[in-house]
Amino acid sequence: MDRLHRELVLVIFMWAQCVAIQETTIYRDLMTSVTLPCQFDEAPSIRLWKMQSPGRAEEILFMHHNKFTNDRYYSLDTRYQSWNLVISTILERHKGVYSCMKEGMIPVQKYSLIINGPPSLPANTPWLYSVSVPEGNTAKLMCNFTGSPQPSIHWFAEENDDLRPIHVEGPILQLANITRACGTRFVCLAENKYSDSPINMTFDVEVAFPPQILLYDANSPNKDVTLTEIYRKRGVEVVLRCDVIMFPDVKLYWKIRNKNSKLQELVSYTPGGEVLKSSKGNLYNFQVKVLPQKKVTMFDLVFITDQEKTFSEYVCETEGDIYPGTHRSIAIHKLR
Template sequence: MLEDPEFKAPIGNVTTPVGREAILSCTIDHIAKYKVGWLKAEDQTILTLHDKVVTHNVRISVTHDNRSTWQLHIRQIKESDRGCYMCQINTSIMKKQIGCIDVHVPPDILYEETSPDLSIREGDNASLVCKATGHPPPRITWRREDTEYILLRKSLREITKVESYNGSTLYFWKVDRKQMGAYFCIASNDVPPAVSKRIILSVNFSPSIRVPNQLLGAPLNTDVQLECTVEAYPNTVNYWDKNGEIIFDGIKYSVKEKRANYIVYMWLLIRHFNKTDIGTYKCISTNSIGRAEGTLRLYGM
């Protein structure tokens, strides 16, 4: 009398990155005259019957090793292949085993649901949102492009500094100019590659001017340098003024400035300082939001 076939080991579950091949193995003792079939467990769709492929899916094939181990192969696996599969023996009382395939998918940024570059007035609230798909669900991490700390305001006086922030929404309460910059939202789920999107947060505010030396004395017949520091965004138009007349770069004066993010350093060099140069000078800065000026008084020593 022939022995009934028996499963030697569980099929087990398989995890495969999308695009690769997934293999489920069904090992049976005493298969004899009986037939082995593979089915999609969810809807009982027959995929293979013994050594023949029944489905029209060209990515599916079946192999067997001396009629002992029957393997279901799914090439170029897709997300739609995720699920459980049944190895079935056509005994009088049907015998079956189930194994499942989990398809891992690398992350992808959902651009329509992710914030574009954002421009906001200083003191308003702002949120940067980043959404991504993938399996397992991706983690979202925020970092600054310039590797500086992310500043998170908890109250008017309490600010937390962090190298990175985890979560799909990066919230800024009463946004400050120091929070302006380019941020990366990075989506990762341990299925390479991780992906990122660069989002620029612009903080708009009217100019403010700081004058290091408001009263400056200099010996006659020397070169004298005046200096102002401007903070503003968007970019400013800056110039020097004496007695209502704009000072231009030339033989008598050297006008220079240097920008660093939202800070502008202004310098006015007065060559061969003489009595006619004594007086009040103004550094003036304007942008689309406002105007500011700083006053310097220059006298001879």
């Protein structure tokens, strides 16, 4: 029973120590002062104040009555059997965790000093992010603002340089089962009572999806994208337009298949690069137009049906790294 009693006393003592060193958070404005109390129940042989600030090593401020810091704003108040740390003028460098310790390096008091101020971003945090999410997945956007008091955060979608509120508050915006229609710019604005104006983080959300092809004769009045065969007279101009809706960009090809022949390349185009003709493409002209806001590339194949071999099957094809390539074809027949 004595052993059980001793173990129980030890557990209670350890729990009491944990309670005694519970960290206290103190909020103060810049250029004000603060006193961090520290009381000892006995007279230990060692008394120590140390400070740990973000991104810096621990610093000993006082040991007994000896001062180990060059910071003139620190002092000790030892009246009334106390050993309090006084910061006479609080500057930005003073924020951090302060520990009052006794012999055996046992903490007696612990304080986290937080300086009141407007919201800000942690060091080296960019204010603009590009986020690419596959269609159907979930995008999680997070604003990493700091500030005291805790800033209020509101989310907006940017449309034509205007911000439209989306009625979401807090540091996280989650877009579940995302579609390509969600590909836009989202902005979070943060402010508290110390703000002169809100600060922001911005997220350019791009939704990745497999390329889709619409293929038709741009010279035709109805521009029917469902046709796989069209009939044209000899000697007329044909503009086969391949509209590719895509993100991210993929490589595009025009290919031809004559009667009793294999598929042969006419031209290729890598977005941002040049149109490269093959030796088979001498009868043809090519035009590229990009509509970046709509994620559309218009790839035109232009020719005159003045030779028999122009009456063939034409294939528009894509090649990418993320999604499998796709293609559409249309055959030109001679109208008799």
